[in-house]
Amino acid sequence: MHDRTFTFMGGEVGAWDVTDMATIVGESLPSVPHVEFLRGVESASDSRSWVLRGVTSNQRYVTRAEQEELVAIQPTLGRAESTRAALIPIRKTDEWWRLSQDERRQIFEEQSRHIVTGMRYLPAIARQLHHCRDLGEPFDFLTWFEYEPEHQAAFDELVHALRATEEWTYVDREIDIRLTRGSARS
Numbered sequence: 690m691h692d693r694t695f696t697f698m699g700g701e702v703g704a705w706d707v708t709d710m711a712t713i714v715g716e717s718l719p720s721v722p723h724v725e726f727l728r729g730v731e732s733a734s735d736s737r738s739w740v741l742r743g744v745t746s747n748q749r750y751v752t753r754a755e756q757e758e759l760v761a762i763q764p765t766l767g768r769a770e771s772t773r774a775a776l777i778p779i780r781k782t783d784e785w786w787r788l789s790q791d792e793r794r795q796i797f798e799e800q801s802r803h804i805v806t807g808m809r810y811l812p813a814i815a816r817q818l819h820h821c822r823d824l825g826e827p828f829d830f831l832t833w834f835e836y837e838p839e840h841q842a843a844f845d846e847l848v849h850a851l852r853a854t855e856e857w858t859y860v861d862r863e864i865d866i867r868l869t870r871g872s873a874r875s
């Protein structure tokens with residue numbers, strides 16, 4: 690079976706070097722020099738300071754038209770020249786989770802323009818969304834992005850724009866971890 694579980698481990702070892710780690714809101718995560726990003730379930734070990742797990746899942750909010758647009762332009766992960774990455778674990782408030790699906794969609798897209806805004810940054814930014822709310826994890830989402838060094842400023846602009854939206858008033862824990870690796874993929 691195709692494994693939809695992904696594990697992120699922060700610690701002394703890992704293919705990605707941490708260049709910056711900022712707590713945007715809520716409780717921080719211990720600072721680490723490296724992050725490993727693997728498909729499947731990995732257990733914690735002494736060299737890991739934290740282990741976060743999530744699963745890729747079906748989409749919740751996109752309309753058919755948006756899905757078609759996304760599929761047409763979104764790149765896949767693992768492009769050799771994408772030597773920069775961001776791991777941004779996010780938790781949303783209880784208030785968010787008490788909303789109905791149609792209320793959440795209203796805030797997410799009609800008010801906050803998450804998809805319209807994000808789409809402007811494709812195909813420069815490759816993304817993968819992992820869900821973890823139902824796994825008993827400390828975050829609801831582990832968001833992962835890969836891009837070339839020359840798109841760093843564009844990515845910063847996108848993150849800044851999203852954090853100013855109505856959707857982000859429902860975010861109560863967010864850590865922004867920036868990463869880099871050599872272009873020879875391990």
Ligand code: HEM
Binds near residue numbers: 815
């Ligand atoms: C690169 C451009 C981006 C695009 C095209 C994009 C697009 C999307 C789409 C289509 C979804 C909805 C998936 C669904 O229907 O379930 C989504 C969800 C999400 N995105 Fe983005 N996104 C982008 C960037 C970002 C960034 C930079 C962040 C974090 C700083 C982020 C955080 C999230 C989160 C947390 C969710 C889950 C929201 C929820 O289910 O409540 N996205 N994104």
